[in-house]
Amino acid sequence: xxxxxxxxxxxxxxxxxxxxxxxRCIEDYEKGNQVVVVLSAMGKTxxxxxxxxxxxxxxxxxxxxxxxxxxxxxxxxxxxxxxMNVLGVPSVSLNAAQVAMHTSSAYGMAKLKxxxxxxxxxxxxxxxxxxxxxxxxxxxxDDLTTLGRGGSDTTAVALAAALHADACEIYTDxxxxxxxxxxxxxxxxxxxxxxxxxxxxxxxxxxKVLHNRSVEMAKRYGVQLVVRSSLNREEGTIVKEETKLExxxxxxxxxxxxxxxxxxxxxxxxxxxxxxxxxxxAKHNINVDIIIQSIGREERKDISFTVAKQDLxxxxxxxxxxxxxxxxxxxxxxxxxxxxxxxxxxxxSNPGVAAKMFEALYNADINIKMIATSEIRITxxxxxxxxNRAMRxxxxxxxxxx
Amino acid sequence: xxxxxxxxxxxxxxxxxxxxxxxRCIEDYEKGNQVVVVLSAMGKTxxxxxxxxxxxxxxxxxxxxxxxxxxxxxxxxxxxxxxMNVLGVPSVSLNAAQVAMHTSSAYGMAKLKxxxxxxxxxxxxxxxxxxxxxxxxxxxxDDLTTLGRGGSDTTAVALAAALHADACEIYTDxxxxxxxxxxxxxxxxxxxxxxxxxxxxxxxxxxKVLHNRSVEMAKRYGVQLVVRSSLNREEGTIVKEETKLExxxxxxxxxxxxxxxxxxxxxxxxxxxxxxxxxxxAKHNINVDIIIQSIGREERKDISFTVAKQDLxxxxxxxxxxxxxxxxxxxxxxxxxxxxxxxxxxxxSNPGVAAKMFEALYNADINIKMIATSEIRITxxxxxxxxNRAMRxxxxxxxxxx
Numbered sequence: 037x038x039x040x041x042x043x044x045x046x047x048x049x050x051x052x053x054x055x056x057x058x059x060r061c062i063e064d065y066e067k068g069n070q071v072v073v074v075l076s077a078m079g080k081t082x083x084x085x086x087x088x089x090x091x092x093x094x095x096x097x098x099x100x101x102x103x104x105x106x107x108x109x110x111x112x113x114x115x116x117x118x119x120m121n122v123l124g125v126p127s128v129s130l131n132a133a134q135v136a137m138h139t140s141s142a143y144g145m146a147k148l149k150x151x152x153x154x155x156x157x158x159x160x161x162x163x164x165x166x167x168x169x170x171x172x173x174x175x176x177x178d179d180l181t182t183l184g185r186g187g188s189d190t191t192a193v194a195l196a197a198a199l200h201a202d203a204c205e206i207y208t209d210x211x212x213x214x215x216x217x218x219x220x221x222x223x224x225x226x227x228x229x230x231x232x233x234x235x236x237x238x239x240x241x242x243x244k245v246l247h248n249r250s251v252e253m254a255k256r257y258g259v260q261l262v263v264r265s266s267l268n269r270e271e272g273t274i275v276k277e278e279t280k281l282e283x284x285x286x287x288x289x290x291x292x293x294x295x296x297x298x299x300x301x302x303x304x305x306x307x308x309x310x311x312x313x314x315x316x317x318a319k320h321n322i323n324v325d326i327i328i329q330s331i332g333r334e335e336r337k338d339i340s341f342t343v344a345k346q347d348l349x350x351x352x353x354x355x356x357x358x359x360x361x362x363x364x365x366x367x368x369x370x371x372x373x374x375x376x377x378x379x380x381x382x383x384x385s386n387p388g389v390a391a392k393m394f395e396a397l398y399n400a401d402i403n404i405k406m407i408a409t410s411e412i413r414i415t416x417x418x419x420x421x422x423x424n425r426a427m428r429x430x431x432x433x434x435x436x437x438x
Numbered sequence: 439x440x441x442x443x444x445x446x447x448x449x450x451x452x453x454x455x456x457x458x459x460x461x462r463c464i465e466d467y468e469k470g471n472q473v474v475v476v477l478s479a480m481g482k483t484x485x486x487x488x489x490x491x492x493x494x495x496x497x498x499x500x501x502x503x504x505x506x507x508x509x510x511x512x513x514x515x516x517x518x519x520x521x522m523n524v525l526g527v528p529s530v531s532l533n534a535a536q537v538a539m540h541t542s543s544a545y546g547m548a549k550l551k552x553x554x555x556x557x558x559x560x561x562x563x564x565x566x567x568x569x570x571x572x573x574x575x576x577x578x579x580d581d582l583t584t585l586g587r588g589g590s591d592t593t594a595v596a597l598a599a600a601l602h603a604d605a606c607e608i609y610t611d612x613x614x615x616x617x618x619x620x621x622x623x624x625x626x627x628x629x630x631x632x633x634x635x636x637x638x639x640x641x642x643x644x645x646k647v648l649h650n651r652s653v654e655m656a657k658r659y660g661v662q663l664v665v666r667s668s669l670n671r672e673e674g675t676i677v678k679e680e681t682k683l684e685x686x687x688x689x690x691x692x693x694x695x696x697x698x699x700x701x702x703x704x705x706x707x708x709x710x711x712x713x714x715x716x717x718x719x720a721k722h723n724i725n726v727d728i729i730i731q732s733i734g735r736e737e738r739k740d741i742s743f744t745v746a747k748q749d750l751x752x753x754x755x756x757x758x759x760x761x762x763x764x765x766x767x768x769x770x771x772x773x774x775x776x777x778x779x780x781x782x783x784x785x786x787s788n789p790g791v792a793a794k795m796f797e798a799l800y801n802a803d804i805n806i807k808m809i810a811t812s813e814i815r816i817t818x819x820x821x822x823x824x825x826n827r828a829m830r831x832x833x834x835x836x837x838x839x840x
Binding site for chain 1: 453456457487490491493494495498499501502503505506508509512513515516517519520521523524530531533535536557580581
């Protein structure tokens with residue numbers, strides 16, 4: 037059996053944790069498995085390197101920033117191989133160039149294109165544990181690239197796909213995907229499995245267990261993932277395509293407090309207005325989340341949407357600056373809001389799910405400011421101070437507890 | 439004109455020094471020169487990485503240690519390129535794999551075999567300053583290697599040879615090669631030029647301006663070096679083949695306090711004894727310096743030699759342990775000794791040089807314990823506490839002052 041195991045930066049932050057990870061990998065190896073390990077940079081190394089770069093150059097060339105950042109994972113893999121050596125197990129560390137991990141040329145946000153597996157296969161056949169730098173690649177110029185946020189997860193999934201691995205285990209500091217945040221909902225239950233699509237919704241709603249890119253890639257190549265903790269031996273959550281025949285309507289509840297609401301009031305009810313607004317924000321790299329457009333009354337209509345809290349100020353400045361261009365009569369905003377969502381592949385065919393959620397919130401006297409839905413998710417925007425109470429209420433309403 | 443400029447770790451130890459180096463390189467660039475910069479790891483980075491490795495594994499696999507250490511220079515070159523970008527000059531950083539710098543497979547002490555110049559030439563033609571990691575290479579497995587002590591100097595000289603550079607400048611924290619250590623001999627004079635062979639003797643005698651490997655390579659490929667300070671604008675010392683027609687008999691005086699004397703007393707006067715002694719030490723990686731063997735009287739003779747002070751204890755243990763095998767009657771040692779040498783390509787044809795040195799020491803009442811000579815060097819072993827006084831006396835005797 038060939039296993040790909042990925043450990044994040046906090047799992048290799050110091051000597052003790054490095055040995056902890058080494059031992060877990062060796063357990064698999066000693067069962068006769070072929071083991072490929074993907075590592076992030078230790079602890080806060082990447083942040084430290086970025087700070088160092090900014091000290092020199094507030095706007096460093098992206099190529100050079102990637103050249104700098106790529107050293108972080110190289111340190112991790114070399115030290116891990118040294119740890120395995122102490123423990124008496126043969127291993128070899130490989131960086132992105134040695135593998136080679138071919139990516140697009142977009143520094144800082146490169147996409148994996150192709151992974152050469154020859155060197156890895158060769159080392160596995162020589163009975164070595166193969167330890168590979170996550171997060172990085174090389175482009176057609178032989179220059180180092182990095183994959184952006186969630187990059188190491190993506191590396192692991194891509195390796196699992198390229199090597200036709202039997203398992204791809206993503207180790208994090210939580211031990212799986214829960215029906216709700218256990219810090220807020222004490223009786224939240226760990227899910228044994230979720231579908232790729234549910235996982236995507238969980239991730240996009242602030243439950244930062246896996247980054248969406250890695251889940252999307254896992255879905256595309258049918259790589260079954262296991263999310264589990266590097267700190268304990270609990271069974272994790274399996275992320276895969278097939279779902280049980282009789283599944284729960286709702287898999288879990290997720291909240292995201294990092295959100296602000298903006299309404300563009302009284303724009304002309306004519307084609308192109310929405311385009312102008314969101315093109316303006318996209319050009320300034322502002323990500324927009326839920327978008328709601330009222331039905332136009334006569335000549336004017338309102339468009340509301342949410343942005344991350346840190347983007348609120350810039351968004352308001354931009355919209356006010358271009359108020360004439362976007363034909364707005366007014367722009368309003370609200371910062372103390374939060375998103376609450378229920379997620380579940382089962383809800384598509386069950387029209388009563390939304391009603392049940394709204395009822396639970398009504399019974400708890402929680403006002404709903406906006407509503408947005410997808411196939412497997414229902415999201416409401418509520419007052420920020422209500423969000424923990426709302427999460428518990430909705431979690432109860434759907435009987436998600438242990 | 440194509441210039442290779444090499445800066446050591448202390449020259450790029452912090453932001454201020456990085457910009458200082460960047461500006462010096464840009465001055466050359468703006469004169470219309472093509473500029474290749476070779477950098478070491480910042481400050482004490484390499485020592486820090488070695489400590490990190492030893493924390494994990496007291497005896498780390500050399501391949502993995504090189505994988506780890508190679509990150510040090512990669513950080514330097516990326517930050518340097520960012521600094522040049524701030525200063526408005528196009529540049530690109532390249533690591534050993536990107537160049538590529540082909541070496542032997544001997545991790546930790548690899549030898550440069552061949553440097554591909556295509557990428558460098560391409561970047562120079564694109565009017566960029568090219569910033570290259572010193573100290574590292576890749577072997578035939580595509581694995582990273584390091585060149586050992588003085589590695590970055592060697593990288594610079596090898597690049598200068600491969601690129602047929604017009605100049606190779608080695609920047610250090612001293613501003614050239616002096617007739618003696620200016621901290622001990624205040625009126626010591628900076629030499630405008632020395633020959634490769636003289637430089638080799640200076641380096642091997644503790645005047646750590648250039649490492650011998652880089653000088654040997656410069657000599658082999660006829661690369662003319664300039665040694666100068668990164669901290670000031672002084673003219674440095676030129677290291678080259680040709681020497682002036684009328685040159686000084688003696689170029690300078692050098693001392694080395696890191697030395698201990700060992701005498702193996704009364705070994706059998708038969709073939710193979712010296713081999714047994716020095717083979718024993720070589721197998722334990724102990725470097726032996728001056729060796730003197732007394733003319734055998736009857737059946738027994740004495741062999742004396744020097745080692746670095748930190749090797750004294752182990753050497754004595756080894757020799758005592760194998761006393762029977764090496765047929766020694768006794769082994770003695772002396773720790774508070776030092777080497778003093780005069781160096782000069784002119785002395786070969788001047789038999790009076792040695793006598794003049796010995797006379798100066800006699801006049802100063804300094805006892806000579808051992809004498810060793812080469813074509814261009816005369817070394818004496820003296821009491822350690824006499825060495826500074828001896829250096830000044832000999833410096834005076836040969837009129838080396840300003």
